Amino acid sequence: MTSGSSAHDVALEWPDGHEERVSVAEDEPILSAAEHAGVALPFGCRTGACATCTGKLLDGRIEHTRPPRALKQRHRDAGYVLLCIAEPRSDCRIAVGADIQAELVSNPWR
Amino acid sequence: MSDAQQPDDTTAHTEHEHHDTEGPGYATPQAAIEESEPEEVAYVMGLYVGTDVDAPDFLGVVDVDPDSDTYTEIVDRVEMPNRGDELHHFGWNACSSSCHMDGLERRHLVIPGQRSSRIHVVDTKDRRNPELESVIEPEEVFEHDLSAPHTTHCIPDGQILISMLGDADGDLPGGFLALDENFEVDGRWEPPGEIEMNYDYWYQPRHNVMVSSEWAAPKTYYPGFDFEDVEAGNYGQRLHVWDWENKTVEQTIDLGEEGLIPLEVRFLHSPEATHGYVGAALSSNVFHFHEASEARSASEQSSGDKPRDGDEWRAESVIDVEAREHDGWDMPVPGLVTDLLVSMDDRYLFFSNWLHGDVRMYDISDPANPRLADRIWAGGHFGDPAPVQDRELAGGPQMLQLSLDGERLYWTTSLFSSWDNQFYPEEAERGSVMLKADVDPRNGSMSLDEEFLVDFGDLPGGPARAHEIRWPDGDCTSDVWQ
Numbered sequence: 102m103t104s105g106s107s108a109h110d111v112a113l114e115w116p117d118g119h120e121e122r123v124s125v126a127e128d129e130p131i132l133s134a135a136e137h138a139g140v141a142l143p144f145g146c147r148t149g150a151c152a153t154c155t156g157k158l159l160d161g162r163i164e165h166t167r168p169p170r171a172l173k174q175r176h177r178d179a180g181y182v183l184l185c186i187a188e189p190r191s192d193c194r195i196a197v198g199a200d201i202q203a204e205l206v207s208n209p210w211r
Numbered sequence: 212m213s214d215a216q217q218p219d220d221t222t223a224h225t226e227h228e229h230h231d232t233e234g235p236g237y238a239t240p241q242a243a244i245e246e247s248e249p250e251e252v253a254y255v256m257g258l259y260v261g262t263d264v265d266a267p268d269f270l271g272v273v274d275v276d277p278d279s280d281t282y283t284e285i286v287d288r289v290e291m292p293n294r295g296d297e298l299h300h301f302g303w304n305a306c307s308s309s310c311h312m313d314g315l316e317r318r319h320l321v322i323p324g325q326r327s328s329r330i331h332v333v334d335t336k337d338r339r340n341p342e343l344e345s346v347i348e349p350e351e352v353f354e355h356d357l358s359a360p361h362t363t364h365c366i367p368d369g370q371i372l373i374s375m376l377g378d379a380d381g382d383l384p385g386g387f388l389a390l391d392e393n394f395e396v397d398g399r400w401e402p403p404g405e406i407e408m409n410y411d412y413w414y415q416p417r418h419n420v421m422v423s424s425e426w427a428a429p430k431t432y433y434p435g436f437d438f439e440d441v442e443a444g445n446y447g448q449r450l451h452v453w454d455w456e457n458k459t460v461e462q463t464i465d466l467g468e469e470g471l472i473p474l475e476v477r478f479l480h481s482p483e484a485t486h487g488y489v490g491a492a493l494s495s496n497v498f499h500f501h502e503a504s505e506a507r508s509a510s511e512q513s514s515g516d517k518p519r520d521g522d523e524w525r526a527e528s529v530i531d532v533e534a535r536e537h538d539g540w541d542m543p544v545p546g547l548v549t550d551l552l553v554s555m556d557d558r559y560l561f562f563s564n565w566l567h568g569d570v571r572m573y574d575i576s577d578p579a580n581p582r583l584a585d586r587i588w589a590g591g592h593f594g595d596p597a598p599v600q601d602r603e604l605a606g607g608p609q610m611l612q613l614s615l616d617g618e619r620l621y622w623t624t625s626l627f628s629s630w631d632n633q634f635y636p637e638e639a640e641r642g643s644v645m646l647k648a649d650v651d652p653r654n655g656s657m658s659l660d661e662e663f664l665v666d667f668g669d670l671p672g673g674p675a676r677a678h679e680i681r682w683p684d685g686d687c688t689s690d691v692w693q
Contacts, residue, residue, distance in 0.1 A: 141265035143263065145296075147295070150382075151430070151434065152434035153628075172434075173439070202261065202632070209542070210540050210541060210543075211539075
């Protein structure tokens with residue numbers, strides 16, 4: 102945790118019921134804080150372009166430090182966030198794991 | 212660290228004196244066929260990116276020597292230092308285009324991470340136990356306002372050229388990044404702004420030409436395939452014909468609706484050839500491109516339909532894979548031509564229909580009129596996915612590689628992690644497989660080798676995806692001749 106700024110309690114919830122709690126400073130991306138705490142989350146570009154680290158905000162507030170370019174407006178409206186560029190602004194509950202990214206798109210022919 | 216000694220005689224480059232030089236590769240494509248030994252190991256990308264498996268992607272060493280005790284096993288894995296790379300396509304530091312470079316060796320694999328923009332250099336001096344040598348970090352790539360490295364070719368004189376699909380933000384335009392012979396970033400290859408979208412490329416130095424294709428902005432294709440993006444024009448449908456020496460686009464060919472998402476570009480191997488192919492994934496067409504001045508059809512000549520000034524290259528769809536109705540699916544499903552290659556003798560074209568599930572073999576003796584020779588169904592959504600050795604196939608045929616003698620065709624089943632999850636979600640749980648067909652070039656036929664199965668689903672870290680395949684002694688998708 103970075104010193105000198107307030108921290109929030111972020112609960113990371115996998116679809117299988119597994120849960121981890123991480124303390125995240127307001128100036129630290131949630132992905133980085135999880136890494137420092139030894140909690141593995143999927144990620145790719147770390148710049149907000151690839152959506153590999155997509156989570157779904159279930160409760161609380163976050164702020165993206167850069168435009169979340171990989172998310173379309175419909176995804177943002179539905180609460181999807183990119184954890185590589187998301188900082189908490191309150192305590193949060195976030196659905197995480199590779200299955201959350203997979204929710205962004207479906208098979209269009211099916 | 213350089214593989215190159217300074218060549219004593221710089222004139223060798225222009226004279227193409229193949230017979231008395233000792234550079235890497237083979238003097239001609241025919242020499243590659245005649246002089247090469249059957250492949251004994253394959254280098255195959257293995258991926259964990261985008262899954263909940265807490266492990267980095269790796270370079271897998273697959274034993275493909277039928278006389279070996281560890282035949283069809285992954286005998287070694289070079290783990291990358293970071294997670295999240297999405298290792299995708301990779302290339303050699305030298306190929307047959309470097310044959311004039313005395314002292315250069317085909318020894319280092321340059322392995323980019325598609326998502327991370329990190330570039331790895333692996334030393335394969337010990338073929339069965341390669342070692343990571345150096346890493347170019349993403350920040351060094353972003354400095355040149357580029358990201359999403361894709362196709363890696365050595366280019367003459369020891370440099371490495373990598374197609375880059377986006378700018379530093381994962382948006383457009385993409386471009387090309389050059390590495391020097393010490394595997395350090397040399398800078399941007401072309402003047403910025405020549406192209407918007409980028410994907411694969413192939414160069415044919417004797418004709419001073421390069422052809423590049425288009426996928427989309429990284430931010431568009433990274434999260435998965437969204438039909439909204441097709442309707443918005445966010446996917447490519449153009450080929451770019453470059454002046455190789457000047458590094459400028461001389462002609463852009465719009466393939467139209469038949470050419471949506473043109474991916475792999477393959478020239479014939481003969482350095483004299485001005486014919487090549489590109490597969491358009493979404494529209495599921497294969498285009499033949501060629502230098503029009505040499506290859507105009509009789510009807511065009513008789514009608515006097517001359518190409519416009521500057522339009523020296525043309526591309527025509529020569530194979531169309533028809534979309535098929537799938538029980539319970541809303542719309543006809545395209546084949547999705549995702550990879551193609553040309554045999555070293557320039558006689559056969561092979562390509563994969565990743566969604567349908569077949570691998571096809573075409574006779575291209577007449578390059579403008581490919582003739583279907585044979586095909587194999589294995590996995591996919593229509594292949595009545597018969598298990599191989601009781602192993603359920605979770606995806607369709609995707610990245611292809613052919614032996615230099617043209618008798619063994621191999622393929623893997625993963626396309627791209629987010630696209631896999633969309634179209635073959637079970638592949639994340641089961642992992643990819645690597646399969647093989649025996650090819651009879653004389654009779655133009657092939658058959659699935661049921662004895663050959665490499666299972667990437669059964670690894671210590673968990674099931675992995677498998678992607679591109681390369682041979683230590685050059686292969687049908689990386690070697691270029693001057």
